[in-house]
Amino acid sequence: MISANNVTLRIGKKALFEDVNIKFTEGNCYGLIGANGAGKSTFLKILSGELDSTNGDIAVTPGQRLSFLKQDHFQYDEYTVLDTVIMGNARLYEIMKEKDAIYAKEDFSDEDGIRASELEAEFADMDGWEAESDAATLLNGLGIETDLHYSVMKDLLGAQKVKVLLAQALFGNPDILLLDEPTNHLDLDAIAWLEEFLINFNNTVIVVSHDRYFLNKVCTHTADIDYAKIQLYAGNYDFWYESSQLLIRQMKEANKKKEEKIKELQEFISRFSANASKSKQATSRKRALEKIELDEIRPSSRKYPYIDFRPNREIGNEILMVENLSKTIDGVKVLDDITFTLGHNDKIAFVGGNEQAKTLFFKILMGEMEPDEGTFKWGVTTSQAYFPKDNTEEFDNDLTIVDWLTQFSEIKDATYVRGFLGRMLFMISTSPL
Ligand SMILES: Nc1ncnc2c1ncn2[C@@H]1O[C@H](COP(=O)(O)OP(=O)(O)OP(=O)(O)O)[C@@H](O)[C@H]1O
Numbered sequence: 001m002i003s004a005n006n007v008t009l010r011i012g013k014k015a016l017f018e019d020v021n022i023k024f025t026e027g028n029c030y031g032l033i034g035a036n037g038a039g040k041s042t043f044l045k046i047l048s049g050e051l052d053s054t055n056g057d058i059a060v061t062p063g064q065r066l067s068f069l070k071q072d073h074f075q076y077d078e079y080t081v082l083d084t085v086i087m088g089n090a091r092l093y094e095i096m097k098e099k100d101a102i103y104a105k106e107d108f109s110d111e112d113g114i115r116a117s118e119l120e121a122e123f124a125d126m127d128g129w130e131a132e133s134d135a136a137t138l139l140n141g142l143g144i145e146t147d148l149h150y151s152v153m154k155d156l157l158g159a160q161k162v163k164v165l166l167a168q169a170l171f172g173n174p175d176i177l178l179l180d181e182p183t184n185h186l187d188l189d190a191i192a193w194l195e196e197f198l199i200n201f202n203n204t205v206i207v208v209s210h211d212r213y214f215l216n217k218v219c220t221h222t223a224d225i226d227y228a229k230i231q232l233y234a235g236n237y238d239f240w241y242e243s244s245q246l247l248i249r250q251m252k253e254a255n256k257k258k259e260e261k262i263k264e265l266q267e268f269i270s271r272f273s274a275n276a277s278k279s280k281q282a283t284s285r286k287r288a289l290e291k292i293e294l295d296e297i298r299p300s301s302r303k304y305p306y307i308d309f310r311p312n313r314e315i316g317n318e319i320l321m322v323e324n325l326s327k328t329i330d331g332v333k334v335l336d337d338i339t340f341t342l343g344h345n346d347k348i349a350f351v352g353g354n355e356q357a358k359t360l361f362f363k364i365l366m367g368e369m370e371p372d373e374g375t376f377k378w379g380v381t382t383s384q385a386y387f388p389k390d391n392t393e394e395f396d397n398d399l400t401i402v403d404w405l406t407q408f409s410e411i412k413d414a415t416y417v418r419g420f421l422g423r424m425l426f427m428i429s430t431s432p433l
């Protein structure tokens with residue numbers, strides 16, 4: 001069990017958390033939700049002890065081990081994949097390294113012998129002999145093949161690194177598992193694997209995610225951060241949404257009833273307070289009136305972007321035709337004889353383990369690369385827009401956000417572009433527009 005007791009965190013003058021009391025217990029999976037910047041990552045750091053709160057404290061059941069999947073993906077660049085996973089259990093890793101150092105000595109003293117046997121005992125207690133095979137099983141489950149287990153982390157692709165760090169967090173069956181946006185950069189297979197893992201995991205899990213399908217599948221509880229407080233709901237994301245909406249509806253109805261009562265009492269008082277025979281009743285109604293308090297309704301402070309996607313013109317029946325398209329990169333046939341026709345109302349998701357193949361295919365469709373064989377044709381009534389996976393190049397300039405976006409706007413007017421940015425939640429007051 002892990003709990004936060006009267007936790008307050010101030011950053012500058014602003015309280016990010018104010019007197020938060022919450023308890024997370026065994027066997028439950030808690031989804032920690034809230035708007036961008038509400039403090040989800042910060043709260044996980046407080047729970048893990050990485051960050052001290054201004055007031056209050058965190059209590060963990062003595063002897064319980066906590067592990068944490070963070071968003072820093074570069075910390076282990078110099079270590080091998082297998083070592084990185086085993087480091088998830090810090091004490092076990094320490095023992096292994098100390099043992100190795102002793103056995104590597106040329107002049108092995110009596111003291112070394114005693115120390116080595118102590119370490120061996122502790123190592124055996126912790127099922128140390130299983131460590132490598134346990135780590136390998138986790139990695140294979142996440143789709144990191146055995147030939148990568150001895151590579152160093154910096155040679156891995158971004159998505160592979162996330163999987164290794166996830167395996168590190170899961171390694172050695174921690175009692176409390178903190179996960180900060182674990183599904184980012186994971187493919188569908190790895191997400192499905194993680195969902196199964198978390199559903200079968202019997203200890204405490206606290207997970208931050210913006211993916212409500214994932215939250216619905218794995219969470220038994222939902223903890224909502226808003227207005228510097230954390231509200232706990234016993235249910236998944238959909239349950240939180242329904243019950244928080246219901247709560248607001250109930251409060252509104254209760255307020256409406258109270259307002260009617262207030263009006264009734266006020267009418268009675270103003271009619272009869274001058275009337276000697278009724279003045280006693282008027283006084284008691286005044287008292288009743290003073291006792292009625294309206295509930296303060298504070299709906300979620302979340303804001304959602306407004307996306308208005310309207311085509312410039314009606315499109316015809318011919319949208320996209322791809323015929324016998326193939327492409328070989330560095331001797332590997334990445335795309336092999338692809339043929340399909342995209343229809344009028346189709347929306348297609350391209351899925352699959354090979355990242356390179358999908359990106360390559362999109363680059364070909366956008367004319368950035370040529371196919372070796374085959375053809376594709378966009379319908380004459382269509383226009384295309386492309387959101388590339390790696391968009392760092394797009395921002396390699398000193399333009400302001402407004403100027404940058406104006407390049408892509410048909411209407412070259414700063415007010416129009418600012419309005420558009422506002423709908424996507426770029427606030428004029430907070431962004432260097
Ligand atoms: N060390 C710090 N100094 C100043 N401000 C900070 C610091 N750490 C976090 N913040 C601020 O605290 C707020 C909460 O940040 P946090 O990263 O916890 O949000 P989050 O809920 O995880 O958001 P997201 O959904 O975008 O990941 C933000 O406004 C952030 O700018």
Ligand SMILES: [Mg+2]
Nearest residue numbers: 040041042180
């Ligand atoms: Mg965060």
